[in-house]
Amino acid sequence: MFVNKPSKKRTSGFPSPAEDFAGASLDLNQRLVPRPASTFLMRVSSVQYKHLGINKEDILIIDRSLLPRPGKTIVTIVDGAMRLLLLGSHHRLNLQTDFWGVVTYVIRKL
Secondary structure, eight states, rough: OOOOOSSOOOOOOSSOOOGGGOOOOOOOOHOSSOOGEEEEEEEEESSSSSGGTTTOOOOEEEEEESOOTTTOOEEEEEETTTEEEETTTTOOOOOOTTTTEEEEEEEOOO
């Protein structure tokens, strides 16, 4: 004689599409801020950086512990104001006065 044993797991309807991802969590601090002591957030207040792919109201994650390298977007201080610059090989920076940090991520609201 065949007897069905009741399952301890009771379900009804369809399984959740998110069931495969139930155990995984996403910690943005862990992924985007590897060095918290030297990382800062900055909101862009100008439309003048569209050529860098950065829009007004974007949030920049900036790491001050990184050294500037060609091809990286950096934060500089010009006449007392912070400015963004795509660093080229031809740029000369005074690391003591001009350079502030390297942009590592851009967060944008869609």
